[in-house]
Amino acid sequence: MMFLFAMISFVTNMAAPFGNIWGHQYPWAGMLGNLMNFAAYLFMGIPAGKMLARSGYKKTALLALVLGFVGLGVQYLSSVFGADITVFTTHVEETNYLGETLPVDLPVTLNLFVYLFGAFICGFCVCMLNTVVNPMLNILGGGGKKGNQLLQTGSSLNSLAGALTPMLVGALIGTVSSRTSMSDVAPLLFIGMAIFAVSYLIISIARIPEPGLERAKADAAAGKVTEKGKYSPWSFRHFVLGAIGIFFYVGIEIGIPAELNFYISDSSAAGAGVLVNGAAIAGAIVMVYWLLMLVGRVASGAISGKISTRVQLLVVSGLGAILVLIAIILPKDNSFDVPKFIYNPEAKTESILADVGLPTSAIEQFKANPEAFVWSEDYDNPETPEVEHINLRARLYDEAGVQHNDAAQLLDTPKLPVSAILLILCGLCTSLMWGGIFNLAVEGLGKYTEAASGIFMMLVVGGGIMPFIQHxxxxxxxxxxxxxxLVIAMLLYLFYYAVVGCKNVNKNIPVD
Structure with a gap:
């Protein structure tokens, strides 16, 4: 169950960095993959809960792993099929290497829709895995503080996978350019498919407790007739408010790092001010957010046996709102240098210039005096005489998205706004929220827990809708x-839920 928790984050956290690839081709497509991933929850949440109640945890988990394997395979297919098939054409403005902004007809090709279909299938996978993992860990912990403690421990692996995924994607694609495509991240997709295949084999031979099925068999043996239709999870006010809280929470958890990823990756004046290799820098920075979620969940796992879930949720939602508020208020010029272990400008510049087509001697000449370097539009590389007349200005723009007049800035150490640090620190806050909300919302539901888990998964669609609205x-x-x-507003709702909304006012409803 702990391992499946990690796979949920691995698949989910591919969407935002993959969005940099599609967003570079189509400005409106950056968050579509994430939206499709979470839209699947809307369609699969309740069916997954019903399948869990009818077929049990093991069969539901196995089907989820099959869907995950297929979904990643379809996403890879988008890198080899459909790029030459135009579905429709849009009209956009593009800036060329001369700095001219010109209207162009942009063909929207079939491979985008192949990718979105794969993301939708992966959404089915993670929805079903969530439906299995959360109630099982809560049940194994006996509910209450111990149930939340086990949920937070499982969430630690979830955060570790979430930290590694954007870093790996950023390392694979580096600076997003017109040449960047899904084929650049194919190794990560293949790794994911292999993990799903191995997980299927492990789960298929493992023994997994089936409390729901065992309860149904016991009721049938005793001749007990299940009363239908009178009550449901929706009959409990604290569950309804908690389900809304989950909708907002996933929007918070995904929205904070996803928008930060776009902010850092954007080399325009609207972005964070990172000129080159923004995707790799963003991946490394966002990795810290997920690592802090790991730290927070490990800490929560250690203290949840002593400190109530309600108090934890109260503190982290309030603190998160304060951190985001300060991040908004601080001006962008309050900045810090990106550490060299995250980004080495000299090494990256050498790599970019080599891709542009410059020989080693010319690269050293540029490094010695970048302001005096001549960016010819008709350059002949003495080391590759078979390649004639290279347009260095155009190649530089294609490789790094940099105008030749700004090339000297390639050697500068990039700076990031201090606001980025504050948003990263929110990972400590969001780390405790999922397990806390789930634990509080299903407390006292008894036989309605499996159905409630399915409803919860349906409302995880908020992780697609709210970041899409934000971006x-x-x-x-x-x-x-x-x-x-928008994130502040959602955090304040969670603060309200911790103060008032989590109280069970429907204890008169039988749950045995």
Whole structure:
């Protein structure tokens, strides 16, 4: 169960960094993969809960692993099929290497829709895995503080996988350019498919407790008739408010690092000010967010036996709102140098210039005096005489998205706004929320727990809807940092839930 928790984050956290690839080709497509991933929860949440109650944890988990394998395979298929098939054409403005902004017809090709279909299938997978893992860990822990403790321990592996995924994607794609495609991240997709295959073999031979099936058999043996239709998880106010809380929470957890990823990767004036290799830097920075979630969940796993879930949720939701508020208020010029272990400008510049087509001697000449270097539009490399007349200005723009007049900045150490640190620290806060909300919302539900888990999974669709609203609606209107006001509003709702909404006021409903 702990391992399956890790796979949930591995698959989910591919969507945002993959979005950098598609967003570079189609400005409106950056969060579509994430949206499709979470939209699957809306369709699969309740069916997954019913399947869990009818077929048990093991069969539900096995089917989820098959869907995960297929979903990643379809995403890989988008790198080899459909790029030459135009579905429709849109009209956009593009800037060329001369700095000219020109209207162009942009063909939207079939491979985008192949990728989105794969992301949708992966959404079915992670929805079903979530439906299995969360109630099982809560049951194994006996509910209450111990149940939350086990959930937080399992969530630690989830955070570790979440930390590694954007870092691996960033390392594979580096600077997003017109040449970047899904084929660049194919190794990660193959690794994921292999893990799903091995997981299937392990789960198929493992013994997994089936409390729901055992209870149904015992009721049937005793001749007990199950009363249907009178009550459901929706009959419990604290569950309904908790389900809304999960909708908002997943939007918070995904929205904070996803928008930060876009912010750092954007080399324009609207972005964080990182000129080159923004995707790799963003991946490394976002990795710290997920690592802090790991730290928070390990800490929560250690203290949850002593400190109540309600108190933990109260503290982290309030602290998270304060951190995001300060991040919004701080001006962008309050910045710090990116450490060299994350990004080495000299080494990266050498790599970029080699890809542009410059020989070693010319690269050393540029490094010695970048301002005086001549970026010819008709350059002949003495080391490759068979390649004639290289347009260095165009190649530089294609490889790094940099105008030749700004090339000297390649050697500068990039800076990031201090706001990025504050948003990363929110990982400590979000780390405790999922297990806390789930634990509080299903407390006292008894036989309705499996159905409640399915409903919870349906509302995880918030992880697709809210970040999509943040990125596609609010960011164009109020900027990257302004979009985080939505995150503050959602955090304040969770604060309310911890104070008032989590109390079970329906204890008169029989749950045995």
């Amino acid at each position: 596609s609606v609010l960011t164009p209107a109020v900027g990257y940092m302004g979009s985080y006001w």
